[in-house]
Amino acid sequence: MENRAHALAAGLFVIFLSAAMAGVAMWLSGDRLTRDKYLLVSAFPITGLNPQATVRYRGLTVGKVENIRLDPKDSHTILIQISVDKDLPLTKSAYAQLGYQGLTGLAFVQLNDEGGESERLKTDSENLAQIPFRPSELDSITTSAQRLLSTANGLVERLNLVFDDQNRSRFTRIMENTEGATGQMRRLITQLEPGIKKLPGLANDASSVLNRTDQLVIGLNQITTKLNQQGGAIDNFSQTAAELSGTMHKLNGVAEGLTRNSRNVDRILLQLEEQPGSLLFGRSPPPPGPGEDGFVSPGSH
Template identity: 35%
Template sequence: MENRSHALMAGFFTIALLVLAAVFALWLGKDKIKRTPYEIATKLSVAGLNMQAAVRYKGIRVGNVSNISFDPTTPGQILLHIEVMSDTPVTKSTYATLAYQGVTGIAFVQLDEDNIHADHAPLLASTQNDVIPRIPLRPGMMQNLEQRGVAILNQTEELTKRLNLLLDPNNRQSIATAVENIGKAAAAWQTVPEKLGPALDKLPALAEQTQSTLIAIKTLSGDASKLSNNINQFTVSMQAPDGPLARLNQSVEQISAGISQETLPKINAITNDARSSLRAINRTTDALNERPQSLLFGNAAPAPGPGEPGFVAPK
């Protein structure tokens, strides 16, 4: 009976010791630092990111990843729940990227500030429905390298296709023909300096002739300028108030006045006399036509009128 009591006491002591050890462990492991939850929504790959992964702000560890889950409202979108220390300066311009530790490939969340579109207002939860504030996730260095690597591979593949097309047997023959033609053109070009030699030898004489021509043109230009000045002076003298043109206009006006006042009346009088003479000639011509004998016997006496001797009344 005594052995059983000692065994029971030993069992109670062991259980109590285990309970105290668990409570002590929980007390030691209790995190007394106040943390603020944030949410990151992304459709990018989060390969290498695990639960309790570190969250760093500009390289300083400020928290960890508390949960990774799929967004039930948006297919293909991943939700990352992080908890960071409350004194971390998370603002509306803060963004997240995925970074990797050394060669281990373990990912962590890197927080940084957008200096281009800076907004230093703190990122807080909505006071109406207590929504967890969301931080945008941008492609990190590895994601950018992956995208650019894919683009480079696509360009390399396209370049390979074009090289294969260029090195096609038909194209190779065309390239060989083009190279041969270039060689012929280079050989022909070597003879050009020899043909240009005589022309280059004549260039000094041609330059002297050109200079002489320019001097002659300059002299001609001076003479033309003098001639133009003389023409301008002549034009001014001709158009002067007492110049030749003015005197010629006066003479023409005087001649016109003399013609209109003296000559035209005389011409009109001569015209009237000529008309009278023509009428007399017409009458004489008519009389001769009626009595041609009047040229020999003269004009007949006019018939006696009433009351004159020899008057005979008509019957």
């Protein structure tokens, strides 16, 4: 009787264990059937992320990380395979980031969707759809801090070059020259002060000179007006010039007559020189030419 009780208990235990195993198998099978797999591609470090880490979509837990490996084609790229709920509305504009849980610092995958695409992202077990992995806000801050630190280091190096011993001595000389120039400017201003004080008097003198110049111009205008009046000096000068012009014409006629008389006298003197007797007996006729009576050829003598 006791053996039967032990056998019954053992049988019930085996049945219960089999049912539990069947339930677990069904649960696992159902999990595979209701989840889709995607491949996250990251060119950035994923410090702290491990397999079985949580996958969240806008803060809600929707899946887990199945495995993490390096891309066999590019060792700088990290491939992260995840499985998420089948009804998760991922589109082609979806992307992933690395997040950290509160004080524990456990890393998880945060899925987001920009909403720029309405087409669903299709995936299957043989050809997993890829989702780009972007740097997290902490990574962006770290990168910016590194760039800022690098820029600050470069600035410090440049300042060290600017403020080296040679440049410091140059700056010292510049300051000394500036101080000397300032002193010279002060002395120059001191020397110019008497002249500056005399400027109002010079301005008054210049004003009086201008007034006198205006009076002189007015006097010249009056003289010009009188000269231009009818019967004035300009008209008298014009009449005198006309009379002189007539006299010059007469003198030109007399000069022409004298010139003609001078030519006649020259001809008479030439004749007297050639034939002195012509003054008493008159001018002898010219010798006969060829073909005239009394013509004698020069070669016949």
